[in-house]
Amino acid sequence: MQTDASPQPQNPTNLPIWQQLIATQKSFPKTRLQELFATDPGRGQRLNVTAGDIYLDYSKNLLNDEILQSLIELARQQGIEAMRDAMFSGKPINLTENRAVLHTALRAPADSQLELAGHNIIPDVYQVLQRMSDISQQIRSGQWLGHTGKPVKNIINIGIGGSDLGPVMATEALKAYSQRSLNVRFISNIDATDFVEKTQDLDPAETLFIVASKTFTTDETMTNAESARQWIIGELGDSAAVARHFVALSTNRDQVSAFGIDPNNMFEFWDWVGGRYSMTSAIGLSIMIAIGTDNFMDMLHGFHAMDEHFKTTPLEQNMPVILALISLWYSNFWGTQSEAVLPYEQYLHRLPAYLQQASMESNGKWIDRQGKPVTYTTGSVIWGEPGTNGQHAFYQLLHQGTVLVPCDFIGFQESNNESSNTQGTHHDKLIANMLAQTEALAFGKPASDVAKDNVPDTLVPHKTFYGNRPSNTLLISKLTPNTLGQLIALYEHKIFVQGVIWNINSFDQWGVELGKILAKQIYGELTGQPPAPHDSSTTTLMQRYKNSSK
Numbered sequence: 293m294q295t296d297a298s299p300q301p302q303n304p305t306n307l308p309i310w311q312q313l314i315a316t317q318k319s320f321p322k323t324r325l326q327e328l329f330a331t332d333p334g335r336g337q338r339l340n341v342t343a344g345d346i347y348l349d350y351s352k353n354l355l356n357d358e359i360l361q362s363l364i365e366l367a368r369q370q371g372i373e374a375m376r377d378a379m380f381s382g383k384p385i386n387l388t389e390n391r392a393v394l395h396t397a398l399r400a401p402a403d404s405q406l407e408l409a410g411h412n413i414i415p416d417v418y419q420v421l422q423r424m425s426d427i428s429q430q431i432r433s434g435q436w437l438g439h440t441g442k443p444v445k446n447i448i449n450i451g452i453g454g455s456d457l458g459p460v461m462a463t464e465a466l467k468a469y470s471q472r473s474l475n476v477r478f479i480s481n482i483d484a485t486d487f488v489e490k491t492q493d494l495d496p497a498e499t500l501f502i503v504a505s506k507t508f509t510t511d512e513t514m515t516n517a518e519s520a521r522q523w524i525i526g527e528l529g530d531s532a533a534v535a536r537h538f539v540a541l542s543t544n545r546d547q548v549s550a551f552g553i554d555p556n557n558m559f560e561f562w563d564w565v566g567g568r569y570s571m572t573s574a575i576g577l578s579i580m581i582a583i584g585t586d587n588f589m590d591m592l593h594g595f596h597a598m599d600e601h602f603k604t605t606p607l608e609q610n611m612p613v614i615l616a617l618i619s620l621w622y623s624n625f626w627g628t629q630s631e632a633v634l635p636y637e638q639y640l641h642r643l644p645a646y647l648q649q650a651s652m653e654s655n656g657k658w659i660d661r662q663g664k665p666v667t668y669t670t671g672s673v674i675w676g677e678p679g680t681n682g683q684h685a686f687y688q689l690l691h692q693g694t695v696l697v698p699c700d701f702i703g704f705q706e707s708n709n710e711s712s713n714t715q716g717t718h719h720d721k722l723i724a725n726m727l728a729q730t731e732a733l734a735f736g737k738p739a740s741d742v743a744k745d746n747v748p749d750t751l752v753p754h755k756t757f758y759g760n761r762p763s764n765t766l767l768i769s770k771l772t773p774n775t776l777g778q779l780i781a782l783y784e785h786k787i788f789v790q791g792v793i794w795n796i797n798s799f800d801q802w803g804v805e806l807g808k809i810l811a812k813q814i815y816g817e818l819t820g821q822p823p824a825p826h827d828s829s830t831t832t833l834m835q836r837y838k839n840s841s842k
Contacts, residue, residue, distance in 0.1 A: 300661065301370045301371050301661065301792055302370070303660065303666075303667070303795060304793055304795060305667060305668055307366065307369055309362055310366060313363070313625055314625060316362065320355075320359070323354070325759065325762075328356065329351075338351070339351035341609050342611075343605070343611040343782070345770075345775045345778060346611065346767075346768050346778055346779065347768070348611055348614065348615070348765070349764065349766075349767070350615075350618060352762060354621075354626075363618075364607050364613070366793060367616075367617060370793045370795070372613070372789055375792045376603065376788075377603075379393050379394075379396070380396060381406075382397075382406060382564075386566075387661055387797055388800045388802070389563075389800055393569075395572065397413055397417060398565065398573050398592070399572050399595040399599065400417070413562075413564075420559055420574055423559060424574060424576075424577050424580050424585075424588075427557070428577070428580045428584065428588075429585065431500065432474065432581065438497050438500070438537055439528050439532065439533035439535075439537060440497045440528065442495075444499065444537075445474060445499075446498055447476045447477070448500070448502070448520070449476070449478045449501075449502045450479045450503050450504065450513055450516045450520060451480060452481075452512045452513055453567050453653075454570050454571075454575065454649065455504035455505065455567060455570070456504070457642075457645060457649050458571030458575065458576070458646060459504075459571060459575065459576060459579050460478045461640075461642040461646035462579045462776065462780075463476055463578060464639060465640050465776050466579070466591075466639070466773055467582075468708040468709065469583045469773060470583050471582065471583075476578055476581065479516050481512070482516065484519070486516070487516055487519050491520075496523060496524050496527040499524070500538070501537060501538045501539075502539050502577055502578055503517045503539070503541065504540075504575055505542055506541075506544075506561065506563075506567075507542070507547075508540065511812070517538075520538075521534055521552065524538075534551070534552030538551070538552065539559070539577070540557065541558075541561065541574045542559075543560055543561070543562075545558060561575060566799050568650050568653055568654065569650075569784060571780075572777075576588065588773065590774045591773035591777040592777060594772075594773065594781070595780065597774075597778055597781075598611075598777070599781055602785040612783075612786045612788075613785075615700075615786040616785075616786040616793070618762075618764065619698065619786070619790060620790055620794075622762065623669050624668060627696075628672070628695075628698060629672060629695075630674070630695075631672045631673070631674055631700065632644075632675060632686075632697050632699045632700070633674060633676035633699075634677070634679075634699055634701050635676070635702040636679045636701065636703040636704075636722050636723065636726040637678065638678055640678060641677075643676075643702075644675055647674050650783060650784065652672075652673070653801050653803075654787045654791060654799070655671040655790055655798055656670070656671040656803065657670055657797065657798075658670070660795045661795050662795075666796070668794070670794045679725075679726075680722070683725065690761060692757065696761065696762075697761070698762050698764075699730075699763040699764070700764045700766065701729065701730055701763055701764065701766065703723055703726045703727075703766070704767075704768050705767060705768070706719075706769060708770070708771055726765075727765075729763075733763055734759055734762070734763065735759045736756075736758050736760065736761075737756065738757075739752050739753065739756045742755045766779075817834065818834065818837065
C-alpha cells in the first residue's frame, strides 16, 4: 500500500498498452459475438464474476481474454491499486479542493479506525447515525408531534442534486420495506410547480420538512425551504411552528438557527463526503425514516460488503474494475458516447437518473489531474428506463439504430411482489424479456433466417437484426436494503476506476458553477437591477420574458 503520497496517474494515451488496444480494436469489428461463442462454447460459464449477491455476466461483450488482460494491465499501469488504497486511507485525492474522499467511511463498521488529521472519524459517523435513528424512531412511532400536537405523517425532503437524487432513488427502490403510514416526498426543482404539487393535499400540522443543504445557502433548496417556511407559518399562524416542522441536514449552525430550526435538530455531514456520494450520510435521513433504522443499517452493510470486495479483490476478479474497463473499452476505443442502464425492476425506476449524476458529474471532465486539457474521451451519457417500458420506447434504436449503445441489464432472481394469473407469473415474464433482449442484441437475426420465415423480399431488410450489440447482465438475488447498497457501491467504484484511468478528478464539479453565477446575475436583471452586457440572443430572450410577464 502506498501511504507516503497520493499516486499520480498520467495521460493514458502515452502508455504503450493504450496504443496496443487501439491496434487491437481496429481488427476486432470484423469479429462477431456469434463467432466468439462458437469457438468458445464455455464462454458464458467463464466470463462472469460474483461479488456478494451480485452475479455479473460480461460474456456478451466485444472482447476476448487478450483484450481483457490488456485493459487490466492499463488499469494497473495507471496506478488503480495505489489510488484505491489512497482513497480508502483518507489521502486528499480530490486535488482541486484538497480533500479526502471518504464516503466509504460512512458505512465502515463501528469498531473501525480511520484517522483524518489525527482524529478517528468513525465515532463521529456513528454519533450522527444514532441521532438519525432517534428522530426516525420518534417519527415512525408517532411520538414526534407538530406545533399543534398532531403526530407527523408527511415527510418532505427539500434538496437538489446529491441531496435529492440518492434519497429519492433509495426510497423508491426500498418502498417494499417502508412504513406505509408515512408519506415521504421530495422537492428539488426551483419551479414552483414542484412545491405546490407536493404539498397541496397535505395538512401542514402533520408535515415535517427536511432541508438538505451543507452550507444552507443552495439557491434552489433555500428558495423552496423559504416557501415551505411561509406555508407552515401561514397555515399554522405562528412562526414558532418552524421549530417543530423543520430539521436541517447542514453544517451552517448560524444559518439554520436564523431560519428558525432548533440547532439540536441539525444533522451534520463532512466535506470529505461529496454530494453525489452522500446518501449514506445524514442526507439519507429521509431514507431511514421511510425504512427504519435496521433496514438502513442493513443497506450500509451492503455498501461496505462491496467496498471490501473492491478494496481486496484482485483486479481480474474485481467487479467494479471489470465493469469500468468494459465501459472504457467502448468509449475510448469504439467511440461510443452513451450507456444505457436498464433495470428490470420497477422499484429501480429512478436508478438511471441517480447514476446519471453519479457518473456524468464525476467524469464529465475536460481537464486532467495536472490541469491540462485531455485529448481523449472521458465520461459517457448515462440514460435508461425500467423493465419492459423501454422495450416499447427506445429499444428500436438499440437493436437497429446506427449508433452503438452498450447496455447494463439489471434483474433479480426473486421479486418483492410476486403475482400470477392464467397467463403465468409476472416475474417470469419480466426476466424472460430481459434475457431475450440480451440475446437479441448480441446475436440478432440475419437476413437468411428472416427469409426462411416467408417474409416478403421487400421486408427482409427491415426485419433483419445485425446483432453484435454488447451488454452486461447483472443478476441479483432479491432487491433488499443490503443488495441495493451493494449495487450502488458497485457503480460508485466503477466510476472511480474510470476516473483514475482517465487521469481526471472524479470528485469535484466545477462545471456547474458558471451557470449558477450567470443565473444569479440574470435574476437580478429580471427583477429590476440595471442590465449587464449579454449576447444578442440572451438579451432578446430576457426582454421578451420581461415584456410578457408584465
